[in-house]
Amino acid sequence: MPSHQPHTIAPSDLPKTITRYLRAHRDHDTATAVTAFTGDATVTDDGKTYQGAPAIERWLDRAATEFTYTIELTDAQxxxxxxxxxxxxxxxxxxxxxxxxxxxxxxxxxLIERLVIEP
Known part of the structure; x- marks a missing residue:
């Protein structure tokens, strides 16, 4: 398997699916955000993994209400x-x-098959 070196791209060059998810997540639009994922997708956030659309939808709802925060896209690769x-x-x-x-x-x-969020 060839190793690929990440290269920086403009945030506007991210695939439309990712952009749609990020915008919907930022706007707390769970219904739109969940449509960016495959039916069997997994999300890992804060050390926990959520699999499938229903689990991801619950994670999105909780993430939208648990804390108040601003989010800024600072880099894309x-x-x-x-x-x-x-x-x-x-x-x-x-x-x-x-x-x-x-x-x-x-x-x-x-579509997004896997999303891992970590520092």
């Missing part, structure tokens, strides 16, 4: 045609108050 990283800076009322998180996306058939 493409690893290969199916793998992207979007780095976000969050400020809010969560523990620590400020964090940079990497959203690691794996795509399949123009």
């Amino acid at each position: 493409q690893i290969d045609p199916a793998h992207y990283v979007a780095t976000h800076h969050l400020d809010g009322n969560f523990p620590g108050g400020s964090v940079d998180l990497r959203y690691r996306f794996s795509l399949r058939d123009d």
Whole structure:
């Protein structure tokens, strides 16, 4: 398997599916955000993994209401045609108050198959 070096891309060059998810997530639009995922997708956030659309929808709903925060897309990278990283800076009322998180996306058939969110 060839190793791919990530390269920086303009946030506007992220695939439409990722952009749609990020915008919907930022706007707390769970119904739109969940449509960006495959039916069997997994999301790993805060050390917990959520599999399938119903679990992801519950995670999105909770993420939207648990804390108040601002989120800013600060960097985007493409690893290969199916793998992207979007780095976000969050400020809010969560523990620590400020964090940079990497959203690691794996795509399949123009949908998000896997998302891992970690510092």
